[in-house]
Amino acid sequence: MSAIKVNQIRAKLRQLFEAHLDLSDIGPTDGERENKILSRCLAALAIYIQTGCTEKEAAESVWDGGDDNGIDAAYFDPSDLRVVLVQSKWINKGAGEPEAKDIGAFTKGVRDIIEQDNTGFRAGLHAKFSDIALRLSSPGTSVHLVLVSTGASVLAKHGTSVLTTLLKDLNGDDPEPIASSEAMGLAEVYSGLANDPLLSNVSVDATMLDWSYVATPFPAYFGVIDGLQLKTWWKTHGKALVASNIRHSLGSTEVNNEIKQTATSTPEKFWYFNNGITLVSNEALKAPVGAASRAAGVFSFRGASIVNGAQTVSSLAKVDDDNRLAEVRVPLRVILLKSAPAGFGDEVTRTNNLQNRVEPRDFVAQDPEQRRLRQEMAIEGVDYQFVRSEDSMATATSCELIEVTTALACAAGEPNLAVQLKTGIGRFFVDLSKPPYKAVFNAGVSGARAFNAVVVHREIERWIDKKKTSMTKKSGPAWGALVHGNRVLSAAVFAKYGSGNLSQAIASFGAAFDPAVIEAHCDIVHAKMAAGIEANYPGKFLAVLFKNPSMSKNVFDLACA
Incomplete structure (x- = not known):
């Protein structure tokens, strides 16, 4: 056989x-x-x-x-x-x-x-x-x-x-x-x-709670479904479930991690926090059981595809606690295409995905500290762009939020915040009321310090790029310290340079700033990092090492010695 x-x-x-x-x-x-x-x-x-x-x-x-x-x-x-x-x-x-x-x-x-x-x-x-x-x-x-x-x-x-x-x-x-x-x-x-993964020939069964039916102009159902059913859909069909969507699961993003966290810790709040799911289906078959009741309806949707909500479904599928998932309630809308005009399904897909995605970093626009920093920098002729925009750019007299966040995290004097950068800078913006965001943006950070840190960090980045280009061996601790340990390297250089220098007025700092000093610190720090890795972590995955706080702290301490 x-x-x-x-x-x-x-x-x-x-x-x-x-x-x-x-x-x-x-x-x-x-x-x-x-x-x-x-x-x-x-x-x-x-x-x-x-x-x-x-x-x-x-x-x-x-x-x-x-x-x-x-x-x-x-x-x-x-x-x-x-x-x-x-x-x-x-x-x-x-x-x-x-x-x-x-x-x-x-x-x-x-x-x-x-x-x-x-x-x-x-x-x-x-x-x-x-x-x-x-x-x-x-x-x-x-x-x-x-x-x-x-x-x-x-x-x-x-x-x-x-x-x-x-x-x-x-x-x-x-x-x-x-x-x-x-x-x-x-x-x-x-x-x-x-079974071709690109063909939308999926059939899904669903028990919809508190459901209603829309008859015109095109038939549709809407109601509520529990998270455990959605997990079953994803485990059974995978990407075939979102074959008609413009994007599939986006993996372990901050938003998707929030979805999982809510489902696990406060499932009763999920319905209030989530936009829900839109499903298109060629036809719907409804079981006669309980036909007169709108409390719960048993359906089979044939030729089904999720056109909005792929992140919700794929994220819930990664929750291990099925008991918690059974408590999760998700808004569900099912649009039937059998009697709709040709192309209506594509139109539904397009219009349901036109909304601009709101990212956690967008909420910094509401933080008074950000407005204060912009004003302080503006007084010294620097444009600080902290609101997300396609026009954002970094120049000698401008900077933007991600660059400032990275520079201040590396300038903190210890490697913990630099390590968090390696695990994803989006984590800095998940909760603006506590660290790591508050450790970087608080009343004690002046606009001058923020921009001066950017100036130093840009010089460190230039040194790293130049060093990588000059190296003939693209492997080993020396290479890994540049590729995976770049943030810890930056933190160590800042520690050697001294945080007191950063508090000067922007104009004064710029006039006295000597790139050669930063380059000299980079040379020393890099050599010590490579030697420390070779002596203490031979054979260790450096991509993993520099996401580990204790190991990164050890390498940082050796580099600063």
Whole structure:
């Protein structure tokens, strides 16, 4: 039976992806040509299923070939803020699994990507490598590892151990893990080919509370649904549930973390805080049970797709406490398209997503401290732009909110705030009444101090960029201190420079400011950081180390000594 499925998969895979693959390195007389092509097609399929991208995009994500460092495909999924890394193995007999040594090579490649070490990858991959590495260095981006084969869906003990060790190293003690993995075997590959993730042929069952029906001009239902049902929808259908939406889940954003927090801590408030979900459906079938009652209606919505509220559903699906989820109430609106004019579903999708997204940082516009800082800077001829705008720019006489926040956090005299920058600057704006926001923006911070900190931080950033360009070895502690430890490095330079200098008037500070002093501090701090990492944390993932407060504090102290 497995061999039959393998043969069915073979033709389908080549039909989908072969025409888009780069096969220039596989000679026509290569005895392994077919297996190599099928392995690449399999890697493309994993990307295609995981991300919902096009066949061409999936094929172009394939890295397989000489000096691929165990990475057969890599793709950044912007809808999930997630990098998907794949290793594939074509197994003709439909049984067996990837060998532990191959999994070891894969995990080695993953480590090198995260540490931004491209030495194990062929030159032709360096551009793609740089793009993926850049994505992974952005706070909020996660990494998902996929082992795909036409064999078993469960890895043997040794292979599982290799993968588990890597995930433990990557995630550390972080309550929000950045790395995950899965094995896709013959069953998952076969199912994935049979069910196109881009087609909206989903049917969902729902018990709607306090529901009502709108008859004209186009039929629709509205009411309330509990969070546990929504979790079931997502776990069952995944991205197929949002096939018609303009965006999918955005991953672990501040807004999505707030959704999870509310559902877990105060589920009774969820309905008041959430905008709800809009679902389009070709038709609705209603169970006759309780037909006369509007308290609860049992429905089946066919050809369904969420067109607004993907973040709500995907975030609730990550809540582990099902009892709490059952208490969550979410507004639900279902628009039926069967009798609506052609194109109405697209119009609903477009108009439901036209609202400008409000970000936590936007609420600083209401903070009197921000207005005070702007006024103090304006008196000295500096334009401080703290309201989000497409016109915001950084010049010698201007600065903006994110730049000021970063500079002040690094100038705090200790590394804790700098570490929080690495976990996501959005966290500074979640609650404007307490740290970390209040630790940076408070009555004791003058407009002059804020802008002078920006001036210093810009010089540190310039030094880091120049140092990175000059380095021939793009790996190891010295490289990692620049890439992952940039904020701690900045904090240590500020500590050496002295916070007293920052309190001068902007004009006085600018007249006396000597970039050479900052560069000298950067040289010393960087050398001490690299030596400290080498001595105390050899082999440690620096991407994880510099998100860990205690380890970062140790490196900071060594750099300041």
